[in-house]
Amino acid sequence: MKITVIGTGFVGVVTAAVYASFGHEVVGLDIDEKKIDSLRHSKVPFYEPNLEELLVHTQKEGKLTFTTSYKDAITDSDVIVVAVGTPSAADGNADLRFVFAASESAAPYLKEQAVVVIKSTVPPGTLPKVEEHIKKYTKVDFATASVPEFLKEGTAVHDTLHPDRIVIGATKEYAFSVLADLHKPLQAPIIRISPESAQMAKYAANAYLATRITFINQIADLCEKNGADVQEVIDAISEDKRVGGHYWYPGFGYGGSCFPKDVKELAHYSRSVGEDGNLFNKIHELNEYRISKLLDQYGQEIGGFEEKTVAVLGLSFKPNTDDMREAPSVKVIPYLLSKGAKVQGFDPKALPVVKYFIPDDKNVSYHETITAACKGADIIIALIEWSEIVAFDFAKVRENKKQIFIDARNQFEKKQIEKLGYQYFGVGR
Ligand SMILES: NC(=O)c1ccc[n+]([C@@H]2O[C@H](COP(=O)([O-])OP(=O)(O)OC[C@H]3O[C@@H](n4cnc5c(N)ncnc54)[C@H](O)[C@@H]3O)[C@@H](O)[C@H]2O)c1
Structure with missing residues (x-):
């Protein structure tokens, strides 16, 4: 299979290298020439354990190349994975400019029955918009799908090679079948749902984890007032199987490239659909301060x-x-x-x-x-x-x-x- 990954950031490089390690012909595409030049020399422009080794290996095998040319990268590609950034705009809305720009740039070179996968985190309702952008520049029959990414920075290679599940939000049968085949070597449960459910699942997972952090911080604040120790409280509640002992991080709140942005975007989404009192507005506010x-x-x-x-x-x-x-x-x-x-x-x-x-x-x-x-x-x-x-x-x-x-x-x-x-x-x- 020929696969193109658009956007060689944290998600894109790891995804490209892992697909290449399955033996596919993978091209990593980015508009950032410096980044591509560095990746061509197997130099990862950020720190991620084990990634450089995987890059060296897959490049040596001739399975992974990098380019800034949409024409070279997209022509003949069976699967195009969009993994560009989706930063939050000032009002908290997901800024989809990069997703739409990448889709439009790829469109003229799509082959018949190409599958365009949106891996970037995007709000429900994005796929029809992506299709509109693509259709402006091509007449071929193509399919879109949402395959959200759940990797964690710091263990990204391991997470991508050993995912808990692969979520595929695809409506066209051939798109689902191509993507199910692509992920088969991972031996992970494949969850086929609608694109909207896939997009909500990504936000829900991150919002849940962010809420867990905020929840225990709220408990910590109350412990400060009464001499309790939040770590002892965690020990006690963790034994309850409904609560569980994982992912308790009382501290300075959640950060990183995903949780703050995704909670903010989900909060914005809730307001945009008339759910102004939605919990995630408060979670975002508590973490912010x-x-x-x-x-x-x-x-x-x-x-x-x-x-x-x-x-x-x-x-x-x-x-x-x-x-x-x-x-x-x-x-x-x-x-x-x-x-x-x-x-x-x-x-x-x-x-x-x-x-x-x-x-x-x-x-x-x-x-x-x-x-x-x-x-x-x-x-x-x-x-x-x-x-x-x-x-x-x-x-x-x-x-x-x-x-x-x-x-x-x-x-x-x-x-x-x-x-x-x-x-x-x-x-x-
Ligand atoms: N970083 C994570 O841990 C993580 C985990 C899961 C999901 N995600 C989601 O994955 C997406 C990508 O995140 P990231 O952290 O890898 O982003 P990033 O900012 O590290 O990388 C994005 C890359 O896309 C490139 N790009 C932008 N516009 C382009 C275009 N038109 N054509 C080609 N390349 C273009 C940029 O130059 C950059 O290299 C986001 O939606 C993010 O929310 C990230």
């Missing part, structure tokens, strides 16, 4: 941040990625600077991209080691649970002065940190 609420609270307890040196450990939105889209650090660092603090940041992978997310400031510096970032710190914020941060011996950076340790993801034992002489603050404990 989570970080300033917590920092205001810590600030009050520790006598403010002014003229304090603060080590911020973990700048990416979660461990094992250098993605800083909607990372907590992007709010935490400007907040601290605005309160007159001096910030010293550390991250194992994200330092090269920090400048694209946090404006330069004379009071902020970034460091290659935890030790350097903690030098002279009055306050240490363990923001993201990178294993090197969680495993670090904070006795090594204990200085002969009062030091505060803020455990933003409840990764440390309060007593152990206190034993080192730090004043400990967690979340909801």
Whole structure:
């Protein structure tokens, strides 16, 4: 099968490499020449474990190529996978410009019975619009389908090779059959539903996980008021099989390239269909103000941040990625600077991209080691649970002065940190 993946971002590159590993002829297509040039040399322009190895392997086998030419990429392709970005517009609406532009650019080169798959996260009702855009530029018979992506950055290759399920929202029989065949090697349950259900399923999955995070943060806030420890509460509720023990992350709220955007888009969608009181409006609002609420609270307890040196450990939105889209650090660092603090940041992978997310400031510096970032710190914020941060011996950076340790993801034992002489603050404990 010849497959073209349009958009070689996090989702597109992983998808292209995995399809190529099944032996298909795969072309990765992007308008970003720098990115394509780098991918041609098997260099992934972001950090994702195991991806480079898969790229090298599939390129060596001659199964995966990259181009910026729509004509070369689309001509003769059986399946065209659209994996371009769908950022939220200012009002929260999903901005589908890239999806429509990619569809239109591909249209003139589509062959008969080509299947155009929308992998980007899009609201229900998008496929007919995509078809309208394509039909402006072709007369061939083609099919569209929605195959949402559920991978997680940091484990994207593993997730794509071992998915929990493949969701195929296709109306035409031949499109479903081609896509079911394509995903057969994954040996995952294939769920055939309508395109609208597939699109809602993607939003529902992310909105549920975001809600779980917001829910436990709400419980954490109440624990703060009564001496309960949210981690103990989690232990207790996890034993209830209806609740379960997975995915409890009390802390500074959810971030990343998907949850904030998808919840915002679902909230916007709810308003656009007259469901103004929909829960996701509130979830979005609670998460939006989570970080300033917590920092205001810590600030009050520790006598403010002014003229304090603060080590911020973990700048990416979660461990094992250098993605800083909607990372907590992007709010935490400007907040601290605005309160007159001096910030010293550390991250194992994200330092090269920090400048694209946090404006330069004379009071902020970034460091290659935890030790350097903690030098002279009055306050240490363990923001993201990178294993090197969680495993670090904070006795090594204990200085002969009062030091505060803020455990933003409840990764440390309060007593152990206190034993080192730090004043400990967690979340909801
Ligand atoms: N990143 C994730 O973890 C993740 C997980 C599941 C779903 N998704 C969804 O997948 C989609 C892609 O996300 P991403 O994180 O990979 O995005 P990304 O921003 O990393 O990559 C998008 C790529 O599309 C390219 N592009 C834009 N317009 C184009 C065009 N007209 N033609 C060719 N290329 C074009 C960009 O240059 C960029 O390289 C989004 O809808 C996102 O919500 C992302």
